[in-house]
Ligand SMILES: [Ca+2]
Ligand SMILES: [Ca+2]
């Protein structure tokens with residue numbers, strides 16, 4: 001063999017040996033398959049965890065030398081407020097880097113050795129956190145990929161870990177809302193306070209701990225009506241026709257929960273109602289989740305009617321829902337007392353409290369009684 005050929009073989013062997021030597025340092029780097037909940041505007045949290053494990057026959061520590069983190073997802077840096085990479089070794093967490101976006105390329109050599117060393121046959125956890133900005137594109141994703149370079153003894157190595165489950169950004173306004181269609185329209189008399197609209201609100205799973213609060217409301221409807229907005233435990237009067245910022249927001253739903261906001265119409269006892277008034281309000285709500293605000297408009301689909309109370313309106317008054325009436329009462333005959341007297345007479349007993357069903361039954365008996373009386377006279 002010629003001298004030149006021998007040299008080539010020798011060089012090749014040296015190269016092979018050096019390559020083998022280079023890949024001998026082996027740090028097991030594995031993505032922990034962290035899957036977070038969707039991020040709303042302003043949310044933050046972890047997106048990827050990577051386990052770094054030294055497990056070999058040598059007794060050398062592993063020293064991290066370079067770190068690269070890129071985002072393979074569709075979210076741009078405009079949607080990301082910050083990125084943080086943390087390394088936890090022996091129960092001690094060190095922030096390796098904080099950045100305004102991706103990619104991160106970091107030479108670790110300037111960091112003290114104890115902050116980037118994984119002791120022989122020990123493990124460490126690398127965690128990537130992101131903070132989400134306020135302008136996001138719904139459905140965009142964050143999928144990080146970490147590239148780690150390290151040395152062990154005199155050798156070096158490199159490993160990649162790609163986040164198996166991308167995280168998604170989701171706009172706060174994706175909270176689900178709906179008008180309760182089961183709330184029927186009915187009749188309102190002076191003195192009544194009845195629910196006329198119900199809005200269901202739900203906060204889908206997210207990375208924050210905020211529930212939903214109504215912070216501002218406007219009701220467009222008859223000015224005669226006194227509007228009350230709230231829940232079973234929190235009721236706030238709302239002046240008609242103007243946007244009202246609530247001093248005390250109404251808690252509509254807990255984080256990732258669902259709840260109902262009710263609009264009651266209260267008719268003053270002394271209201272003058274020369275002719276029936278239709279109540280079909282429009283309700284504007286501002287719903288806050290943390291710092292995010294979303295506006296919604298709902299229109300009542302089941303109108304109610306306000307009519308003057310009294311004997312002649314009895315037939316129109318029977319569709320009230322859920323009212324509890326006490327009867328009989330002294331003084332001028334009201335619908336409830338008349339009805340109680342009629343039914344009481346018919347059944348030969350006295351009734352103290354009328355449920356909705358009893359009220360309708362009583363109204364039916366009254367109509368029967370009236371038609372019989374009319375026939376008899
Ligand atoms: Ca080792
Ligand atoms: Ca993930």
Ligand SMILES: [Ca+2]
Nearest residue numbers: 040203204206
């Ligand atoms: Ca949410």
Ligand SMILES: [Ca+2]
Nearest residue numbers: 203210255256
């Ligand atoms: Ca939430």
